[in-house]
Amino acid sequence: MEDGAPRIRRRVSVRKRNRGSLESLSAAPAPAELLPAEDPEEEEATGSRRRKTGSPEPAQENDSEEDMFGDHDSFTENSFLAQVDDLEQKYMQLPEHRDHVTDSATGALCAGDTGKKLSVSAVGDLTASVTNECVQSQSDVRVPVGPEAGNDLLFDVPSSQILYFESMQNSSNDLGDQSTKERVGNSHKPLNEELACSRVEQPQQNNDASNVSTSSETNRRKSIKDSLKSAMTGNAKAQTPVISRSKQLKETLLCEEISIVKKAIESPSDDLGPFYSLPSKVRDLYVQLKGIKKLYDWQHTCLTLSSVQKRKNLIYSLPTSGGKTLVAEILMLQELLCRQKDVLMILPYVAIVQEKISSLSSFGIELGFFVEEYAGSKGRFPPTKRREKKSLYIATIEKGHSLVNSLIETGRISTLGLLVVDELHMIGEGSRGAILEMTLAKVLYTSKTTQIIGMSATLNNVEDLQEFLKAEYYTSQFRPVELKEYLKVNDTIYEVDSRAANGVTFSRLLSYKYSDVLKKMDPDHLVALVTEVIPNYSCLVFCPTKKNCENVAEMLCKFLSKDYLNHREKEKSEVIRNLRGVSSGKVCPVLKHTIPFGVAYHHSGLTSDERKLLEEAYSTGVLCLLTCTSTLAAGVNLPARRVILRAPYVAKEFLKRNQYKQMIGRAGRAGIDAAGESILLLQEKDKQQVLELINGPLENCYSHLVEECTKGIQSLLLSLIGLKIATSLGDIYQFMNGTFFGVQQKILLKEKSLWEITIDALRHLTEKGLVQKDSRGDPEELQCCFRITKLGQASFKGAIDLAYCDTLYRDLKKGLEGLVLESLLHLVYLTTPYDLVPQSEPDWMVYFRQFGQLSPAEQNVATLLGVSESFIGKRASGQAIRKKVDKGIVNRLYLSFILYSLLKETSIWSVSEKFNLPRGYVQNLLTGAASFSSCVLHFCEELDEFWVYRALLVELTKKLTYCVKAELIPLMEVTGVLEGRAKQLYNAGYKSIMHLANANPEVLVRTIDHLSRRQAKQIVSSAKMLLQEKAEALQEEAQELLSLPPDLPGLGDPNTEEAGSHAGEATP
Ligand SMILES: Nc1ncnc2c1ncn2[C@@H]1O[C@H](COP(=O)(O)OP(=O)(O)OP(=O)(O)O)[C@@H](O)[C@H]1O
């Protein structure tokens, strides 16, 4: 029940905005204007101050100062990869697919006859014809959505969707049996009731809807599309039994319901439709897939707020585990299904994006929308245009920003109906916060019709955010599972109690007999605290540093009774076996020792494959205790009965209330735990500060837009001018006023006004040759216009941190003078991320050894860069060096050595051993380099003088991105399938996306080690979604190729008809 009264605050916008024009960037950019290079020392100093977001962490020395897993995206665009994927995987990586596509599509194109293409295979034939039948019945009830809807009915039932339905009920394949005679009943009843009890004849009405074609061209197009469709999904279909009528009926009913609720939504009435304006099937899916039978009271209240009904922007805030996601999901489904608009959901980390993709793919398949991943190297820019089904883009903060940029650039921002931001408080966190702020400000400025919804458990100064987002606010204190907070000082445990005088009351004394040795080894009584819960319940122990995580895990296992070894013994040895499988036969000695006790550590020193395996084992209860760093609280959704905070510190910083709330919020998750508790361990000396922490308010969040100058305000202004969102000083200033920073300027601005800051940032951009004044007159006049230079365009398109764009330009230019192509080393050097260099601390002995192993050509690269073997040798032997050498270049070359080794060996383990670095660090370096390589490629694409790099970087990016055996790449495209899992699947015979999309989850569970039923289902539905999405993208592409160019000469004059028919005739 809800115990906190919900309250709503309203705010009225205080400013009016001028909406910027959305012209495309077709105008030719000005030639690059390069100013003399800046002082390299200053340049490096700037670089060292700013650590690039999401990039690999510093080496272990900076232990867990910020343990972010490199789990968010470093760079804002990676469209190249998507294009490479698009072109290559279409035809190369899906060979079976390709054969069907090319052969049968060509055949059909020549024949121009739908019937003929169906002879691909007997089974395919049958399926296709049934599909057509199914479509026919759907067309009877479907309300056309767009102008072409009536002509494209076949697209509404993708084969993978049919397959999905089939597999959901494969036990009752009802073809030819009684149930094929099932017919639609009263469509106003809930779907489940309907199918259970009411079986009447299917109405056969309006059967002209799919048959009527008004022109011969339409007929021809449809036939081609049909051919492509059938052929492209041929492989999937080949294994498909014939579709059952009951599924057709479900589809039909769903369409009917959607059309009814669409009408309801468009009409001003208060009628909410079967399930919050959604088809009742959505409710059924929540019961079936998530076990949610009824909404919490607050969820109902929130969804029925009149402001929500009116699609006003909304911020809502509830404690952790309050069920915030469901509200956002229902609103997203309304937008996708009823308002037929695309939706963007921004989540903070790659791992969470993947989790969400997995959990929403089934909804997409069942309800007919796409779920598209924008994280890591995944995501297309601009996104594929869809004519019918809508897309739910699930993105990291960085990718979300790129997506919004590309929608603005292509004039498609109004297709975005809703933008949801989870963990909205992240807007106050460093450069990632600045990127989130830019994204929101751009959407607010360029699209009046996009609704914005933000949620968080830890918001304090909501008024500022409300003013920025022009949003209403809803809050409640509801938490379905009670969370009891405790503090432990010495052996006394206090309960946090807001009614008590100092905020705590005595709870109990810890009674556990400690030997002298144990007392010494475990002064904090961790053994006592964890053994109260494990192994039957799960426990998370948050530690201040990575090293501490490992030590605590080892210490605990030293003192745990041997009985713990017996608990789920077989499964635990399987975990170790699987770890070996993903790590070239090696297992970390600490994990090897702790896992048999059900204990493991979890931090960014592990590879993502290892982390995933440990998370899976913990979620299924095989492991009962994880020692982890603070980012696990926000990074991965792992619940616990008891959460222990080892100390009130994160690294050396005292804990913030927001962090504290997030960490303890992992305890007592709804649906998993019946109770939850947290215990914060503290020393007497920290008592006062901890009392302030638990009793105090949450921290305010503040804009970082101006603080992060090259990654904040300067890059924002560059993109405003580049995208032509605002090009005159007046408009730019107005835009700045509308940012979160604009709202907080009175608090944040001490020395300079916003006007001065804007002018300063523009001056910097002009001085760097990134923008140019476009008109005469004073650059401080409101009317003064700016345009982007070629260098500016390249930096913007490549999402290059403006602190490095000059250096990158210089380095690439120098590279042209003598690029060594005998090995990859030189190219790798040129794409080694600059922001990692300041933290790179070479191990000089290793450096020297590696240098000695280079071929003469590779040594030549070092010589060209000015790094000599004797210099490295002297450093290794500790000799004094008189000659001045550029430290930046030396350190960057060292990082290039690591990357080059990875490309040659592909084993993260052996490379990390060779360079004596944590494997997680090496993996993050690789990910960062892959992203940066793609950024450099985009940079080069905009500058003619670098044309030669383009082809080279295409290949290099691919090598860095996948760095695995080529055969695993298609499997790794599926959300959540990492290298280790891909290897297992490949070895078990699942070699392509089609294999996975058509796999039976039960068989997967039986044949793949350590794969839970839930994971198997998620892999299959993610693969189905991906396959469906790829097939449709190909269709869209074909459609685009066959369509009449709108600017075809002669289209506008009286001979239009003639021109059109000529074009039509010429196409096939
Ligand atoms: N109405 C409901 N009935 C039962 N379970 C629910 C309901 N709504 C949400 N849940 C479950 O509660 C759990 C927590 O929900 P959710 O992840 O949305 O929390 P949250 O508010 O986003 O918390 P956090 O701030 O920690 O992210 C989920 O497992 C979810 O499935």
Ligand SMILES: [Mg+2]
């Ligand atoms: Mg949440």
